[in-house]
Amino acid sequence: MVDRVAANVCGYALLAWMWIRVSMSYRTSFALLTLGQFLITGLDFVAILVMFSNVDALGGFSLTEIAFLYGGSALCLGLADLLLGNIERLGQRIRLGTVDQMMVRPLSLYVQVCADEFALRRLGRIAQGGLVFGWSIYALDLDWTAARVAMVPYLLVFGTVIFLAIFTIGAAVQFWTAESSELANAFTYGGSTLAQFPLTIYPTEAIKALTFVVPIAFVNWYPSLFILDKPDPLHLPTATQFAAPVAAALLSFVAAAVWRTGVRRYRSTGS
Amino acid sequence: MSVIEVRDVDRSFVVRHRSGRLRRTSTIVRAVRDLSFSVEAGEMVGYIGPNGAGKSTTIKMLTGILVPTAGSLRVAGHTPYAERAALAQRIGVVFGQRTTLWWDLPLRDSYDLLRRIYRIPADRYRENLATFTDLLDLGPLLETPVRQLSLGQRMRGDIAAALLHDPDVVYLDEPTIGLDVVSKSNLRDFLRETNRERGVTVLLTTHDLVDIERLCSRVMVIDAGRLVFDGSLEGLHGLGEARRTLVVDLMEPAPPLDVPTAQTLRVDGPRQWLAFPAEASAAPLLAAIAATHEVADLAILEPNIEDVIKRIYSTGPAPSD
Known part of the structure; x- marks a missing residue:
């Protein structure tokens, strides 16, 4: 068991490293793509800056506070996107038959699909999110207690896991309908866009949906309520602000189950 | 094992x-x-x-x-x-x-x-x-x-x-x-x-x-x-001899060719199909045809799997062991 996990982690690293070397053989193209990702995702935040030239607060949040929410969501999404961003093309792989080739190798199919065409250019998105996040931490006028400081890596780790799980579920659905990658994108990229703003600007029903249905609110919203010391519009118990690991675990469990069922279905239908 | x-x-x-x-x-x-x-x-x-x-x-x-x-x-x-x-x-x-x-x-x-x-x-x-x-x-x-x-x-x-x-x-x-x-x-x-x-x-x-x-x-x-x-x-x-097929295009339409080592399967204008044993060479067969007719073009078809299967069915059930 331990041996298998180790083999798969090594396998992921090997495949990812191989793709990095391939992309590095086209250095200029790599640099431009990374810069492009940085700039395109950066435009999002420019829009927020423009908005704040007219208003002082949005949903009770200042510009630096929104930068914190935005940066947290962008960083988590960026990390998840880097680690398994190409999983969303599973449907295409099934159609091309390349999934079969992966199944005759001594590594888990999941690891191979995630690592396939590993794209370091996605660091562009991470760099942009990190920049905004870092600036907000610097600019926020907060008493950085040990608990607040500890909450930052906590937010990033479990937020990333939540996005990883959502990406996985979205991809696994393609075992049933190969054309569903846009549906999955609506949840991942769409969800992260929602989470870039304070959820107080949305109707209560939307906040509930983002808490109990697609728990993207646990990525940055609830941890941020604690860090920024803001009231919870849903008045949930304070424990909710620390519940990200529970949401991450539950979602990962669902993701694993859906993925397994999908693979079993694939293996019983063929291509 | x-x-x-x-x-x-x-x-x-x-x-x-x-x-x-x-x-x-x-x-x-x-x-x-x-x-x-x-x-x-x-x-x-x-x-x-x-x-x-x-x-x-x-x-x-x-x-x-x-x-x-x-x-x-x-x-x-x-x-x-x-x-x-x-x-x-x-x-x-x-x-x-x-x-x-x-x-x-x-x-x-x-x-x-x-x-x-x-x-x-x-x-x-x-x-x-x-x-x-x-x-x-x-x-x-x-x-x-x-x-x-x-x-x-x-x-x-x-x-x-x-x-x-x-x-x-x-x-x-x-x-x-x-x-x-x-x-x-x-x-x-x-x-x-x-x-x-x-x-x-x-x-x-x-x-x-x-x-x-x-x-x-x-x-x-x-x-x-x-x-x-x-x-x-x-x-x-x-189960039956494997046969290749010689397809010849004659210069002019002709009645079915009569060559001893082959069987004429089909005639379509100047084109004729002749089956011959897979192991035999096509050269003597061609020479025999060329002796009496002018040949414009030719092609040889290898035996295919469909033929093999047809022969299996025509000779009864598969041997089981």
Whole structure:
């Protein structure tokens, strides 16, 4: 068991490293793509800056506070996107038959699909999110207690896991309908866009949906309520602000189950 | 002990199609039915049948890609679908139609990656790579990205990749498809030698009966999901002589040709079809025709799998053992 996990982690690293070397053989193209990702995702935040030239607060949040929410969501999404961003093309792989080739190798199919065409250019998105996040931490006028400081890596780790799980579920659905990658994108990229703003600007029903249905609110919203010391519009118990690991675990469990069922279905239908 | 054991395997697919505006009906297609056979270690078995007969379905079940609907499979001591990753260490697979290598990587890098994925001991890897580079003439290709290789070069590269980790069993799905005559012949030599020297069990599907003739002492024929023949190549020939067809275009339409060593099958204007024994040379036949008629053009059709299967059906049920 331990041996298998180790083999798969090594396998992921090997495949990812191989793709990095391939992309590095086209250095200029790599640099431009990374810069492009940085700039395109950066435009999002420019829009927020423009908005704040007219208003002082949005949903009770200042510009630096929104930068914190935005940066947290962008960083988590960026990390998840880097680690398994190409999983969303599973449907295409099934159609091309390349999934079969992966199944005759001594590594888990999941690891191979995630690592396939590993794209370091996605660091562009991470760099942009990190920049905004870092600036907000610097600019926020907060008493950085040990608990607040500890909450930052906590937010990033479990937020990333939540996005990883959502990406996985979205991809696994393609075992049933190969054309569903846009549906999955609506949840991942769409969800992260929602989470870039304070959820107080949305109707209560939307906040509930983002808490109990697609728990993207646990990525940055609830941890941020604690860090920024803001009231919870849903008045949930304070424990909710620390519940990200529970949401991450539950979602990962669902993701694993859906993925397994999908693979079993694939293996019983063929291509 | 047999290295491949297939017992009473069935494999059905549900095929859905639209009937009417919204309604969809599904039919169950049995791609493979009541399939049973075993292959001993070191055997080289040809697995033939028309398109859609169930060849690929069988290979996919033997590699663990597909789960059988019923029956049991064992390959090298593993149940393929349940122990896919463990089995992968013991088998090599070549899909003739697509490469298992990485498109953008030079061959050498692909092999190095496989070495680490399969955890091949360094000395064993060096030895194998040297052997295959030599036998398959890969030396000049090792630094070339796979996408720049020709079909024949890629096939050689793929076959070496499938053998690097010393598998017990190798499945070759149409390994000679699309290759020219010389490449085919070289590849066959290599496969025969590998099978003999290394004791690798080989299961090979093909549309080219010459592959079978040159390589396999045993042939299995599958048709409509059923195994209709399992035996020696001589046994298959014994079911009726294999015949080739000579197609001649005469300068002018003529009555059916009367040549003693051949049978005229069909006449269509100046074009005539003559069947003759597969082992016989076409030269004397052509000479006989040219002696009485002026020949504009000619072509020779090799015996195909459909003919073989037709002969099996016309001579009764498959011998079972």
